[in-house]
Amino acid sequence: MSGELIQLSPGQQVEKWKIEKKLGEGGFGAVYRVYDSTGKYAMKIEQDQGKKNIIQVLKLEVSVLTELSKRGNRHFCRIEDKGRFKNNFNYVVMTLVGKSLEDLKKGGTGGHMSMGCSIGIGIQALEALEDLHAIGYLHRDVKPGNYTIGRPELNEIRKVYILDFGMCRKYTGNDGTIRKPRQAAGFRGTVRYAPISCHMQKDLCRSDDLETWVYMQAELSYGRLPWAHISDMNQVGKQKQAVRKTPEKLFPPPCPREFHEIYTYVSKMKYYDTPDYQMIYGKMRQSYASVGASEHAPYDWENGGPAAHVLR
Structure with missing residues (x-):
């Protein structure tokens, strides 16, 4: 079968399911x-x-x-x-889930989330990767558009979901051991958030998902990445390399010191290393105090906050 994608219309039935939109x-x-x-x-x-x-x-x-x-x-x-x-x-x-982090980020003040909100969301986003890694898969396309919150009518607007596993790859064999890296791997993912290994066409590992998560965390917290204005893939890769020497460019104020420390840790990881997720959660929780925020404070889209209009 080829040609146009099949279009289903509102009211159409697929088995017991009725199409709404x-x-x-x-x-x-x-x-x-x-x-x-x-x-x-x-x-x-x-x-x-x-x-x-x-x-x-x-x-x-x-x-x-x-x-x-x-x-x-x-x-x-x-x-x-x-x-x-x-x-x-x-x-x-x-x-059925709610709005994406991409939409919620854009709806916030200055195109980003408040620090307390971005820390809470970041912890949940990392938990999702930890669970995925635990069953032997890498996501390989971590970005704000692939995370959402739950639906308001189900009281799930503080819950984060990860979506889209079409780029996933099994990094373990059937016996649970880590597969040897391939000699070369094609570019996978989204240029803005992709890890440096991806730009170098290397096979990806768990720390690459974490590196991508770090870039997402920087963008949710500050509003833009240092290479946001560059479209050339190789130039973006060079910028990411340069930022390794000057992490403060990735995390300008009001980002907490702990973000730098997590980024430095992730940058030093090797292909076979198992991430210390608990250490990272610990640093994320410490960062609440660094920015004077509380983990129980409302998220930006709760209680009429700066991004509440996005849920309407």
Whole structure:
């Protein structure tokens, strides 16, 4: 099957799910808001377009989410249903989430979050990566657009979800040992947030997900990254290399000293190293005091805060 992506219309039925509206689309297919008698959900559809690799994205997503659900589910959507519809497309129905961190960041004062809010969100975003790494997967596309909060009507606006596992890669073999790095790996991810290894076309490891998380943390807290104005991929890579010598450029005030310390630790990690997640959480929690914030304070979109309009 090739050509145009299948478009589903509001009111259309896919098995027991009724289409409410389209939420977005990518190269693989589209995402719709659907409902049944129990509530609202998100449905991802993926159609074969004669390209073998296209159809694998949803399969990978299902396999990662299924594996995660066995371990308890801190920051991941739950799969409600999956199948193939009339030999036209594959579909997966999962938890419907709220606004992305990208939208919430833009809705804040000066295009970033308040420090207390960004620290709390950062801790949850890292927990999601720790859980993913624990089942042997790297995310490889950590960015504010791939994290969301839960839905206001479910009282989940302080809960962070991580999405989109289409770029994931298993870094362990079936016996749990870490796979040897490949000689060369193509660029994966998003240029703005990608780790230095990615620019060097090296195989990625857990510390690369953490490096990307650090860049995201800097952007959520300060509003922009030092290379935000550069579009050339190689130049962005050089800027990231340069920042290693001057971390204060990545974390200008009001960012706390602890962010520098975490970044320095992550920068020194090697391919086979297991991240000390607990140490990083400890430093993140210390940073509340450094910036005079409380972990119990409302997030920016709660109680009429600076980003509350984004939830409307």
